[in-house]
Amino acid sequence: MAADLNKRRWSWSLIDFGALAAVLLAVGGVIWSPKLSGAVAQATGAMQPVLVTVDVRGVPVADPAGLIESARAEGKVNIVIRNQPHGTVKLKQISSLQRRLVAVQPDGSVVTAVDPNQAMVGSLDARFLLEGQGRKTGGGVVFGNQNLKIGAPVELEGAQFRVGGTVSGLRLEDS
Incomplete structure (x- = not known):
């Protein structure tokens, strides 16, 4: 056996x-x-520091200046890239953008002026400068495990807001 x-x-x-x-x-x-x-x-x-510029335009807000100040006070925002949460990034700077009106005159010249309705309508037009960690690849910059390029839609979220914007600038900083 x-x-x-x-x-x-x-x-x-x-x-x-x-x-x-x-x-x-x-x-x-x-x-x-x-x-x-x-x-x-x-x-x-x-990985090296990456500066990402996000432009937010035409978001209806009752108090745009108050929202900008609260974002500055927080000093950070959560970023969502292609519906995938990336996490929290440092808010280096936020500035208000002025809308401009353009009119062509009968003589063919072009005249521009600040839009007077922007203050009355209450919409947010701002540029967010964010700082995070990323790396350069052949296809662009990888930020938050997502390939990020100029023109990509992103969402920024703070304690009192969630706004959609577009990446308007990317810069890798030498560490």
Whole structure:
């Protein structure tokens, strides 16, 4: 009887293959995890400061100046890129943008003036300058595990607001 047990060889069953596949998928998920790749990039020095300029235009707000001041007081905003939360980034600067009216005169000249309705209507036109960590790739700047380019829509969220804007500038700073 003992001789029969020694002669039996272990063979692979369908359950063994399934368990092996699950282990390999788990290991692959850990290796290619965006958070892990970001941590590896930061550890190797591939991450560097990125300045992102976001323009927000025409958002109806009862008190635009108050919203700008509350954002300045917070000093940070949450950023959402392509419906994927990135996290909190530092708000370096926020400035109000003036809308301008353009009129062509009968003689062909162009005249511009500040829009007088902007103060009465109560809409937010502002430029947010954000600072975060990113890395340069062949396809642009990777910011928050998302490839970010000028013209990309983003959402900015503070304690009292959530506004949609467009990336109007990207600059990698040398560290």
